[in-house]
Amino acid sequence: xxxxxxxxxxxxxxxxxxxxxxxxxxxxxxxxxxxxxxxxxxxxxxxxxxxxxxxxxxxxxxxxxxxxxxxxxxxxxxxxxxxxxxxxxxxxxxxxxxxxxxxxxxxxxxxxxxxxxxxxxxxxxxxxxxxxxxxxxxxxxxxxxxxxxxxxxxxxxxxxxxxxxxxxxxxxxxxxxxxxxxxxxxxxxxxxxxxxxxxxxxxxxxxxxxxxxxxxxxxxxxxxxxxxxxxxxxxxxxxxxxxxxxxxxxxxxxxxxxxxxxxxxxxxxxxxxxxxxxxxxxxxxxxxxxxxxxxxxxxxxxxxxxxxxxxxxxxxxxxxxxxxxxxxxxxxxxxxxxxxxxxxxxxxxxxxxxxxxxxxxxxxxxxxxxxxxxxxxxxxxxxxxxxxxxxxxxxxxxxxxxxxxxxxxxxxxxxxxxxxxxxxxxxxxxxxxxxxxxxxxxxxxxxxxxxxxxxxxxxxxxxxxxxxxxxxxx
Numbered sequence: 001x002x003x004x005x006x007x008x009x010x011x012x013x014x015x016x017x018x019x020x021x022x023x024x025x026x027x028x029x030x031x032x033x034x035x036x037x038x039x040x041x042x043x044x045x046x047x048x049x050x051x052x053x054x055x056x057x058x059x060x061x062x063x064x065x066x067x068x069x070x071x072x073x074x075x076x077x078x079x080x081x082x083x084x085x086x087x088x089x090x091x092x093x094x095x096x097x098x099x100x101x102x103x104x105x106x107x108x109x110x111x112x113x114x115x116x117x118x119x120x121x122x123x124x125x126x127x128x129x130x131x132x133x134x135x136x137x138x139x140x141x142x143x144x145x146x147x148x149x150x151x152x153x154x155x156x157x158x159x160x161x162x163x164x165x166x167x168x169x170x171x172x173x174x175x176x177x178x179x180x181x182x183x184x185x186x187x188x189x190x191x192x193x194x195x196x197x198x199x200x201x202x203x204x205x206x207x208x209x210x211x212x213x214x215x216x217x218x219x220x221x222x223x224x225x226x227x228x229x230x231x232x233x234x235x236x237x238x239x240x241x242x243x244x245x246x247x248x249x250x251x252x253x254x255x256x257x258x259x260x261x262x263x264x265x266x267x268x269x270x271x272x273x274x275x276x277x278x279x280x281x282x283x284x285x286x287x288x289x290x291x292x293x294x295x296x297x298x299x300x301x302x303x304x305x306x307x308x309x310x311x312x313x314x315x316x317x318x319x320x321x322x323x324x325x326x327x328x329x330x331x332x333x334x335x336x337x338x339x340x341x342x343x344x345x346x347x348x349x350x351x352x353x354x355x356x357x358x359x360x361x362x363x364x365x366x367x368x369x370x371x372x373x374x375x376x377x378x379x380x381x382x383x384x385x386x387x388x389x390x391x392x393x394x395x396x397x398x399x400x401x402x403x404x405x406x407x408x409x410x411x412x413x414x415x416x417x418x419x420x421x422x423x424x425x426x427x428x429x430x431x432x433x434x435x436x437x438x439x440x441x442x443x444x445x446x447x448x449x450x451x452x453x454x455x456x457x458x459x460x461x462x463x464x465x466x467x468x469x470x471x472x473x474x
Contacts, residue, residue: 319354
């Protein structure tokens with residue numbers, strides 16, 4: 001028994017000795033100048049940062065790849081007084097840090113953000129700094145880069161007289177932007193509007209957004225950073241509200257506009273069908289939580305447009321008078337559960353009737369579901385339910401009708417890129433696309449160039465949809 005107790009006591013003693021030596025070993029910092037730090041990246045780059053607003057917080061990981069512990073003599077933000085960069089090291093904010101310890105094979109995080117003072121410049125300005133580490137007398141650094149962009153900030157702004165927005169500087173909108181009845185907002189080519197969370201463009205008057213192929217008018221959210229390393233917030237729906245055209249709003253025009261990643265795209269309230277409410281041409285509506293384009297009992301012309309990826313419907317029509325020509329309606333929404341289709345149209349809501357007249361010429365209507373068209377007709381036959389499709393590709397159950405002329409019935413997935421995992425989409429047709437050469441040539445003459453400025457008439461056989469495939473395209 002005594003022998004057993006002696007063995008146990010010896011084991012406890014040996015354990016204690018090992019712990020002491022281990023503790024002592026932790027305090028033995030390497031002084032070898034070849035024992036250096038490793039970093040998750042040698043350059044930390046922020047995308048464009050709006051001046052006076054500040055960036056999201058980025059993270060750098062600092063490794064000690066050596067067996068021995070290292071003591072970092074100093075970490076210094078080299079140009080802290082001028083660059084606008086701020087750092088947090090080991091839980092402490094500052095610009096200079098000393099005697100930071102990292103055990104062998106261990107790591108720590110450094111958090112970096114940047115807030116740039118207004119620069120009084122129209123174009124972005126590159127701001128530089130570096131985070132300098134001194135370990136065992138050896139200098140290492142991480143480059144810090146950010147582009148500062150001066151921005152016009154509008155908070156709860158109401159436009160009360162005719163106004164023109166230009167491309168000089170981006171416009172950042174908080175608490176929504178309202179256009180009063182009888183007032184026009186003109187957006188010149190290259191105008192960029194960034195909307196904060198849940199902020200919308202509320203149009204009681206008129207908006208006229210006239211972009212060009214090379215300089216579209218942009219409507220998007222204000223998050224310029226990433227949710228994950230390879231996933232910018234700009235690819236995520238619901239980053240802002242959307243554009244609403246109220247009952248009093250008429251003669252709205254969007255030509256070469258890019259409207260994306262909102263809670264909805266464009267929403268048109270009920271208005272007289274005797275007066276045009278919306279003319280939408282050469283425009284992209286993409287990646288929204290709700291409907292991309294919803295219109296209730298109004299009059300609109302939509303041509304050469306890409307209307308894609310909606311959590312509800314890409315296009316939702318309730319009554320009204322509408323013409324769609326050379327449009328691509330494609331619903332491959334994958335951010336969340338999808339509740340709608342590529343095209344929904346109806347002449348009733350509950351027990352209320354809404355007379356409907358709509359035509360689709362040379363269009364491509366498809367998506368990831370078996371049937372991408374949903375029609376809802378009132379039992380009251382006196383309420384008009386007039387629709388017409390010609391020379392179009394339709395992803396739906398085949399139907400024979402004098403209202404359906406020269407229709408290609410197919411589920412079209414042959415586009416340049418449908419990457420649901422990374423939320424990257426390119427709806428230009430590839431060589432296998434069934435929408436090739438099926439459009440009506442005479443109708444195409446009204447819109448001789450596709451959304452990318454390519455001629456539809458070159459080979460005499462235009463494609464359905466807003467994009468034209470050409471030999472040589474992959």
